[in-house]
Amino acid sequence: xxxxxxxxxxxxxxxxxxxxxxxxxxxxxxxxxxxxxxxxxxxxxxxxxxxxxxxxxxxxxxxxxxxxxxxxxxxxxxxxxxxxxxxxxxxxxxxxxxxxxxxxxxxxxxxxxxxxxxxxxxxxxxxxxxxxxxxxxxxxxxxxxxxxxxxxxxxxxxxxxxxxxxxxxxxxxxxxxxxxxxxxxxxxxxxxxxxxxxxxxxxxxxxxxxxxxxxxxxxxxxxxxxxxxxxxxxxxxxxxxxxxxxxxxxxxxxxxxxxxxxxxxxxxxxxxxxxxxxx
Amino acid sequence: xxxxxxxxxxxxxxxxxxxxxxxxxxxxxxxxxxxxxxxxxxxxxxxxxxxxxxxxxxxxxxxxxxxxxxxxxxxxxxxxxxxxxxxxxxxxxxxxxxxxxxxxxxxxxxxxxxxxxxxxxxxxxxxxxxxxxxxxxxxxxxxxxxxxxxxxxxxxxxxxxxxxxxxxxxxxxxxxxxxxxxxxxxxxxxxxxxxxxxxxxxxxxxxxxxxxxxxxxxxxxxxxxxxxxxxxxxxxxxxxxxxxxxxxxxxxxxxxxxxxxxxxxxxxxxxxxxxxxxxxxxxxxxxxxxxxxxx
Numbered sequence: 001x002x003x004x005x006x007x008x009x010x011x012x013x014x015x016x017x018x019x020x021x022x023x024x025x026x027x028x029x030x031x032x033x034x035x036x037x038x039x040x041x042x043x044x045x046x047x048x049x050x051x052x053x054x055x056x057x058x059x060x061x062x063x064x065x066x067x068x069x070x071x072x073x074x075x076x077x078x079x080x081x082x083x084x085x086x087x088x089x090x091x092x093x094x095x096x097x098x099x100x101x102x103x104x105x106x107x108x109x110x111x112x113x114x115x116x117x118x119x120x121x122x123x124x125x126x127x128x129x130x131x132x133x134x135x136x137x138x139x140x141x142x143x144x145x146x147x148x149x150x151x152x153x154x155x156x157x158x159x160x161x162x163x164x165x166x167x168x169x170x171x172x173x174x175x176x177x178x179x180x181x182x183x184x185x186x187x188x189x190x191x192x193x194x195x196x197x198x199x200x201x202x203x204x205x206x207x208x209x210x211x212x213x214x215x216x217x218x219x220x221x222x223x224x225x226x227x228x229x230x231x232x233x234x235x236x237x238x239x240x241x242x243x244x245x246x247x248x249x250x251x252x253x254x255x256x257x258x259x260x261x262x263x264x265x266x267x268x269x270x271x272x273x274x275x276x277x278x279x
Numbered sequence: 280x281x282x283x284x285x286x287x288x289x290x291x292x293x294x295x296x297x298x299x300x301x302x303x304x305x306x307x308x309x310x311x312x313x314x315x316x317x318x319x320x321x322x323x324x325x326x327x328x329x330x331x332x333x334x335x336x337x338x339x340x341x342x343x344x345x346x347x348x349x350x351x352x353x354x355x356x357x358x359x360x361x362x363x364x365x366x367x368x369x370x371x372x373x374x375x376x377x378x379x380x381x382x383x384x385x386x387x388x389x390x391x392x393x394x395x396x397x398x399x400x401x402x403x404x405x406x407x408x409x410x411x412x413x414x415x416x417x418x419x420x421x422x423x424x425x426x427x428x429x430x431x432x433x434x435x436x437x438x439x440x441x442x443x444x445x446x447x448x449x450x451x452x453x454x455x456x457x458x459x460x461x462x463x464x465x466x467x468x469x470x471x472x473x474x475x476x477x478x479x480x481x482x483x484x485x486x487x488x489x490x491x492x493x494x495x496x497x498x499x500x501x502x503x504x505x506x507x508x509x510x511x512x513x514x515x516x517x518x519x520x521x522x523x524x525x526x527x528x529x530x531x532x533x534x535x536x537x538x539x540x541x542x543x544x545x546x547x548x549x550x551x552x553x554x555x556x557x558x559x560x561x562x563x564x565x566x567x568x569x570x571x572x573x574x
Contacts, residue, residue, distance in 0.1 A: 083446045104446070107446065116440060121496050121499050122439060134448070166494035
């Protein structure tokens with residue numbers, strides 16, 4: 001069924017390609033897939049200062065991808081540029097082969113914890129319920145169905161008993177799990193997480209990683225901005241290594257090598273040689 | 280004659296009561312969103328910025344509502360423009376733009392009209408509410424409340440997590456300016472009751488009082504509206520009985536409610552917080568001894 005859907009919009013994407021070719025793709029069935037995210041020659045700047053320079057990559061669906069790089073490498077900027085939350089200077093971004101405006105509601109975004117007002121008068125369950133908003137029409141309120149979904153998602157991250165707490169009363173790890181539940185409640189196909197493991201406890205980190213891997217296994221695409229090199233090779237299938245420019249992209253085994261990592265990090269860490277030994 | 284007898288007897292007092300109740304509800308509800316978005320200063324700015332609009336409307340002989348909304352929204356846009364296009368931060372930008380608008384308004388009004396009008400606009404005179412003013416207030420009230428009811432979901436999520444809202448496609452900039460428009464309308468509705476200078480108190484104080492009492496936005500909205508109404512009615516009583524400026528008495532009542540809540544709120548009040556931390560210190564003071572014995 002999926003192959004048929006792809007063949008419907010493919011002609012619009014590559015109008016110059018001969019139709020016979022599509023027949024072959026159809027016959028080969030699963031070997032062909034539209035990439036989840038395609039970025040071509042992306043440039044982003046803040047007031048004339050380069051933040052991202054000529055970055056191109058593509059991510060296949062069903063991959064768990066880490067965006068890593070040193071501080072100020074433009075990781076969060078890349079995530080925001082992908083969502084068109086900040087304007088880009090040049091370049092093309094396609095999600096599932098389409099313009100982002102067509103797929104926005106199927107992208108779940110988990111912001112950095114520091115961007116949230118934790119004193120806001122909202123309970124844990126109502127925070128998760130926000131995840132159902134993108135799929136509710138205008139003027140529509142969440143009903144029983146949405147509330148059941150939110151409860152389910154909250155149980156999944158092991159926070160069911162905290163449903164009626166105010167979000168500021170939770171620990172950092174619990175807060176992050178609640179936001180993970182909110183992303184789940186959006187029932188999205190693409191997940192963007194900005195530094196989800198900063199300042200959280202080990203068991204929360206484990207819970208979130210497990211969920212991300214489950215999402216990946218069910219065919220969702222997950223992008224995670226991650227600053228900590230130590231676990232990058234355990235957590236992710238693919239890496240996007242960034243330091244304003246794209247340093248490396250691809251499967252973890254190919255990118256997570258000291259000589260490639262050094263290219264991204266050694267300008268910031270003169271002592272990188274020592275870390276390299278450990279790697 | 281008691282206040283209640285007077286209410287039944289005098290039509291002007293009935294109008295004043297109705298208008299100030301509506302203003303209490305309106306300011307209370309819109310104020311919640313203002314303080315949760317960290318825009319308390321913006322409320323102050325917009326309320327002052329309607330003054331030149333009111334003056335221009337008088338001069339042109341049109342309803343002052345039109346001019347007020349126009350200059351209010353223009354000032355909001357100006358504030359945003361300056362802070363987004365320079366290193367000037369938002370609070371500085373607010374300080375520059377609203378004082379400029381307010382000063383312009385004072386000049387225009389003194390040029391055109393007697394200073395008594397200026398006094399009433401600045402400080403309000405609810406006992407002189409005309410029927411047309413009352414209907415404007417009611418009309419604005421119905422419009423603002425039904426808009427907030429309809430867009431509650433969007434207002435909630437953009438106030439709490441604007442990045443997620445933008446990520447899923449909500450036009451957060453337009454929602455901001457839309458809220459500014461509603462704020463301007465509420466200010467206009469409050470002109471007669473509390474006046475331009477003190478309307479910011481009605482926007483912030485009841486909402487802040489409610490903020491100390493609940494962890495749910497919709498309860499906060501109701502509580503805040505309730506505090507707004509209580510302040511308006513009791514303030515009106517004092518204003519009528521002792522012949523005081525209605526704006527001032529209403530604001531003082533709402534401040535009193537805030538101070539009581541600030542001291543005694545069950546969860547966030549000063550008293551309970553102090554008691555709780557004292558109890559904790561006592562607990563901790565007892566614990567180390569036991570641990571030492573175990574060692």
